Amino acid sequence: MARIAGVDIPNEKRIEVALTYVYGIGPAKSLKILNGAGINIDTRVKDLTELEIPVEGELRRVVTQNIRRLQEIQSYRGSRHKAGLPARGQRTRSNARTRKGKRKTVGGMKKKLAKK
Numbered sequence: 001m002a003r004i005a006g007v008d009i010p011n012e013k014r015i016e017v018a019l020t021y022v023y024g025i026g027p028a029k030s031l032k033i034l035n036g037a038g039i040n041i042d043t044r045v046k047d048l049t050e051l052e053i054p055v056e057g058e059l060r061r062v063v064t065q066n067i068r069r070l071q072e073i074q075s076y077r078g079s080r081h082k083a084g085l086p087a088r089g090q091r092t093r094s095n096a097r098t099r100k101g102k103r104k105t106v107g108g109m110k111k112k113l114a115k116k
Contacts, residue, residue: 011046018045 009018019030034041039048070078080087086096097103 009045011044013045014041015039015043015045015048016041 009021016027016030016034019025019033020027025033031041067078067081071082072078077087084099084101085092086099090096092100
């Protein structure tokens with residue numbers, strides 16, 4: 001049996017179905033993973049070689065390189081990544097707390113303006 005993310009995957013099943021044994025991976029995400037890795041969905045787990053199974057570290061490195069490339073060519077998306085803001089057009093006035101982090105309150109201006 002093969003092991004992915006600490007889960008034993010049966011050898012006789014198609015890789016498309018076998019990936020769903022991992023917690024958090026359903027049929028749709030399984031297809032997305034296999035298409036991204038360029039693996040045929042009809043192959044059996046026993047037929048896979050070690051080189052065909054993408055390692056998590058490799059995938060992270062590829063994503064990091066893509067983001068770094070966007071920053072180097074100074075694209076809009078790259079600048080948003082650099083600033084820690086959403087890169088796909090979401091609004092930032094009232095939301096985007098995941099990317100922006102904890103709220104920093106800016107205040108105290110009304111009293112100063114009222115005294116003048």
